[in-house]
Amino acid sequence: MIKKTGLFIFSVMMVLAVKAQEIDLDKMLEEEQKKEQKNKVQFTEATFKTTRIIHGHSIENTAPGILDLKISHRFGQINGGLYEFFGLDNASMRWGFDYGLSPKLTIGFGRSTYQKQYDLFFKYKILRQSTGKVNMPVSLSLMSTAMVQTLKWTNPTAPNKFSSRLYYAYQLLLARKFSENTSLQLMPVMVHYNLVPKATDPNDIIALGIGGRQKISKRVSINFEYYYQLPEYKFDATTNSLSIGFDIETGGHVFQLHFTNSPGMTERIFVSETYGRWDKGDILFGFNVSRVFSFKKRKK
Numbered sequence: 141m142i143k144k145t146g147l148f149i150f151s152v153m154m155v156l157a158v159k160a161q162e163i164d165l166d167k168m169l170e171e172e173q174k175k176e177q178k179n180k181v182q183f184t185e186a187t188f189k190t191t192r193i194i195h196g197h198s199i200e201n202t203a204p205g206i207l208d209l210k211i212s213h214r215f216g217q218i219n220g221g222l223y224e225f226f227g228l229d230n231a232s233m234r235w236g237f238d239y240g241l242s243p244k245l246t247i248g249f250g251r252s253t254y255q256k257q258y259d260l261f262f263k264y265k266i267l268r269q270s271t272g273k274v275n276m277p278v279s280l281s282l283m284s285t286a287m288v289q290t291l292k293w294t295n296p297t298a299p300n301k302f303s304s305r306l307y308y309a310y311q312l313l314l315a316r317k318f319s320e321n322t323s324l325q326l327m328p329v330m331v332h333y334n335l336v337p338k339a340t341d342p343n344d345i346i347a348l349g350i351g352g353r354q355k356i357s358k359r360v361s362i363n364f365e366y367y368y369q370l371p372e373y374k375f376d377a378t379t380n381s382l383s384i385g386f387d388i389e390t391g392g393h394v395f396q397l398h399f400t401n402s403p404g405m406t407e408r409i410f411v412s413e414t415y416g417r418w419d420k421g422d423i424l425f426g427f428n429v430s431r432v433f434s435f436k437k438r439k440k
Contacts, residue, residue: 187269194400202239236249255404266281314326323353352364399423
């Protein structure tokens with residue numbers, strides 16, 4: 141009897157010891173994984189699904205060696221009624237090429253039918269949101285654009301200068317991904333005019349933009365953009381640009397459908413030359429689509 145009791149007690153102690161060892165091993169493994177994660181930099185990905193929120197640039201860059209062909213359309217105002225087929229009879233478009241030179245630097249070129257405008261830009265990522273070894277709460281990029289309008293001179297006999305056709309935009313993109321579903325971005329921007337419409341107009345238009353993305357399903361998100369112009373740095377009769385739309389992911393591509401009160405697709409137009417009003421029905425339907433081409437060398 142004593143031997144059986146002793147054997148039972150010994151067995152129970154062995155089981156408890158093994159269990160204790162398992163618990164200790166689990167804790168050790170968990171702590172080791174935490175240490176490894178702390179020693180690594182874990183960058184935040186997909187703050188936005190494309191390099192544009194709606195009109196304006198997002199914090200995202202085109203990957204190195206990737207050429208992104210973008211085609212954007214803006215139709216006419218829907219308050220044109222059935223006669224204008226709610227704006228679909230009229231359209232302006234921009235086609236452009238974005239190319240990733242490095243993980244931090246993207247350059248691009250585009251041409252718009254609206255005012256026959258060309259644009260050239262670069263976007264450089266300064267900070268990238270991350271956790272782990274480096275805890276960076278936000279992403280930050282610098283974006284600069286040069287634009288030239290090529291409409292025929294209204295007065296060809298006047299001493300017209302090419303520099304009068306040039307415009308520049310300088311912008312900071314400050315973004316944070318709060319969760320898998322929610323991202324926000326602040327976009328202070330200045331648009332410079334070499335030649336302004338009136339002598340009393342400011343040469344520098346200053347605005348503060350805000351944009352965001354909220355996923356509502358696995359493949360669909362609601363996006364918005366708003367650019368508030370500072371009253372002392374804006375043209376008369378212009379309004380603030382407001383755009384709302386959807387991103388729809390299909391097979392690795394993202395289609396962007398949206399409504400806006402701005403007909404232009406460069407900073408010069410949607411930041412400083414928007415005249416439409418949402419409360420009067422001056423709303424345009426538009427979309428962005430892209431096709432990606434890879435110029436990366438295949439690894440053997």
